[in-house]
Amino acid sequence: METATAEAQTLRERKKAATADALHRAAMELAIERGLPEVTVEAIVDAAEVSRRTFSNYFANKEDALLHGERERLDRILQxxxxxxxxxxxxxxIRASTRALFDEEGExxxxWVAQSRLIRRHPSLIGQQLARHAExxxxxxxxxxxxxxxxxxxRLLAAAFTASVRLGADVWLERRGEATLTDEIDRMLAAMGERFD
Incomplete structure (x- = not known):
């Protein structure tokens, strides 16, 4: 009985994750194709083929849906x-946890690159991203x-860590192709780590 309940819960969790991912992908594709100001929640739910109510069960607004992938990556680093x-x-x-995530995901x-550039162009996304990074x-x-x-x-370690990751990603976006994102972030973490280990 417990096994059946656990399997049903796992299936439910996978379905929820798939729905959130579908909404995120729809939001990203529309934002890249049309530009963020032209994207509405209605357009996202139409593209993902779900109801407005379903969207509201997962996300507060289109910015929240757009930043879902980043939230998932941050959660995986924490785990x-x-x-x-x-x-x-x-x-x-911290460094090993971050390296493991990027090694698992690959370049x-x-x-992802389009999303990162999109975020940097829109204050509403930057604000939500900063709030998420603070959490x-x-x-x-x-x-x-x-x-x-x-x-x-x-707290000092955590602040240094988030600053290092953000700087590594920024440098990688600016100099795309000179190093991998994983190596760029790891280089920043190594430099900062000289002060802490």
Whole structure:
């Protein structure tokens, strides 16, 4: 009985994730094709073939749908950090968690690049992205507090981490082709890590 319940829950979770991904992809494709100002929630739900109510169950607005992929990546970094060995130095754990995500995903596809450039052109997306990064930084700091035992040091580590990742992505976008995104972010983390490990 428990196995059937667990399987049903897993199937439900996969369906929910697939619906969120479909809405995200529809929002991205429309924003790239038409430009963000021309994209409406109605257009997104039509493209994803779901109802407006379904959209509202997943996202607050079109910006939220557009940033869904990034939220998923940040969540995976946090989960990977939580799974690292407890005795591992904090900065090494952060760096390894980030490297694992990028190694798993491989180099960004053109959609990711287009999304990154789209975000940089629109204040409404930048605002939501910054808010999301602040939440992520808070979650990372909480996890790091368990490792270092000092909440202020953990906050400093988390802030340095998010700044390093953001700078690595910015540099990669500016100099596309000179290095992989993974290597660029890892280079920033290595440089910052000299102060912490």
């Amino acid at each position: 990977a950090l939580r799974a690292r060995p407890a005795g591992e130095p904090a900065w090494s754990a 960004p596809d053109p959609e 992520f930084e808070h979650d990372i700091a909480e996890e790091l507090t368990r490792r270092v035992g000092d909440a202020m040091r953990a």
